[in-house]
Amino acid sequence: MLLDEGERDSLSLYAADQLNALFPDGNPVPPGFLRDVLPRALERVEHCFSRIADRYFFDGERVLFNHLHGDQYGMFLYFLSNTLYRMGEDTSVCAKLFALNKALHGVDAFYEVELPDVFRWVHPLGTVLGRGSYSDFFLVYQRCGIGSNKDVYPKLGKFCSMHPGSSVLGSCDVGERCELGAEALLLDSSLPEGTLYVGTPGSFRTIRREPDLSRWRNV
Numbered sequence: 001m002l003l004d005e006g007e008r009d010s011l012s013l014y015a016a017d018q019l020n021a022l023f024p025d026g027n028p029v030p031p032g033f034l035r036d037v038l039p040r041a042l043e044r045v046e047h048c049f050s051r052i053a054d055r056y057f058f059d060g061e062r063v064l065f066n067h068l069h070g071d072q073y074g075m076f077l078y079f080l081s082n083t084l085y086r087m088g089e090d091t092s093v094c095a096k097l098f099a100l101n102k103a104l105h106g107v108d109a110f111y112e113v114e115l116p117d118v119f120r121w122v123h124p125l126g127t128v129l130g131r132g133s134y135s136d137f138f139l140v141y142q143r144c145g146i147g148s149n150k151d152v153y154p155k156l157g158k159f160c161s162m163h164p165g166s167s168v169l170g171s172c173d174v175g176e177r178c179e180l181g182a183e184a185l186l187l188d189s190s191l192p193e194g195t196l197y198v199g200t201p202g203s204f205r206t207i208r209r210e211p212d213l214s215r216w217r218n219v
Contacts, residue, residue, distance in 0.1 A: 001039065002046040002065055008038050011067060015080070019096045022103060029093055034080070041083040044117065045076050051118045051137070053217045071121045074105040081111035120215065132156060132168070135176075137216050144180075145169070149188055157193065159211060159219075177211045 003011065012035040020028045045065060049057045049072070057064055057072070067073050081097035084090075094111040102108055106125040109115065113131055119138040121127070126143040133155040134146075144162040146154060149170025156168070157176035166180035175193030180186060185200040196207040213219050 002042045002049075002063060008042070009035060012038055014067060015077075015097075015100075018100055018104075019093075022100060023096050027092065029096065033093065037080070037084055037087060037089065040087075041076070041080040044079045044083065048075065048079075048118050051217050051219075052120050053215055058217065070105055071123060074101055074107055074124070075119075075121055077101040077104075078109045078111075078115065082114070085111045118216075135160065137213075137219065139215060141166075152188075154186075159213060159216075161211065177213075179211055 012031040016029045016031040016034055046063050049063045049065065052058060056069060065072055065076070077097050077100060081094045084097070085094045098111050107121065108128040113129060114134065115129065116134045116136045116138050118136040119134070119140070122139070122141045124140055124142055124144070127140055128145045128147065129140070130147040130153060132146040132153045135156055135158040137159045138156065139161040141162060141164045143165045145167035147167070147169050152171045154168045154170065154172035154174060156174045157178065159177040160174055161179045162168070163180060163182045165183040166185070168174060168180065168186045170188040172186050172188065173190040174186070175191055175195065177194045178191045179196045181196060181198035184197055184204070186197055187201050189201070191197055191206065194208055194210060196209055198205045198207070
């Protein structure tokens with residue numbers, strides 16, 4: 001288990017205190033409610049973090065989790081909210097966790113959105129991850145967007161990376177090992193695997209190349 005019992009109790013209290021301070025709506029979230037679901041959420045966190053090749057996530061022997069590491073705590077809050085949703089628990093708590101994540105980290109990842117088992121946020125301020133179809137080893141930076149056009153959402157293959165300010169909107173089928181360059185916009189278009197896309201629909205380039213997979217472990 002990623003955290004021992006005492007650490008899980010402390011984390012439950014910490015998250016509940018944040019929710020109740022930010023949303024004083026007369027319906028406080030008891031720490032015990034979060035404590036009951038925490039082991040399932042932390043299993044997902046541990047699996048995800050174990051595949052990230054970064055010394056702050058994995059030190060060569062064990063998975064690391066620090067609630068004061070913004071990217072890690074934001075990813076944890078997503079997993080917690082989504083796990084509660086999958087379990088059919090009170091969606092008002094899911095909504096509070098979702099809103100807490102936006103308030104603390106500036107990231108919009110709704111609890112109903114199914115992000116992959118393995119992903120990484122890199123200081124994702126202003127990033128909105130909508131109801132697309134995601135695959136493992138998804139890497140996303142700040143100010144990125146996944147969204148619909150005419151109620152159709154994108155599909156992303158494994159090892160896709162979105163660099164700062166990039167967006168994928170509408171009927172897009174993005175192959176494995178693709179990258180979106182900084183400020184790129186992909187709209188209602190598809191990319192073959194191993195493609196770097198740079199630009200916007202009116203002016204873009206596609207470059208075939210093998211991406212850098214050094215950010216991931218056991219690929």
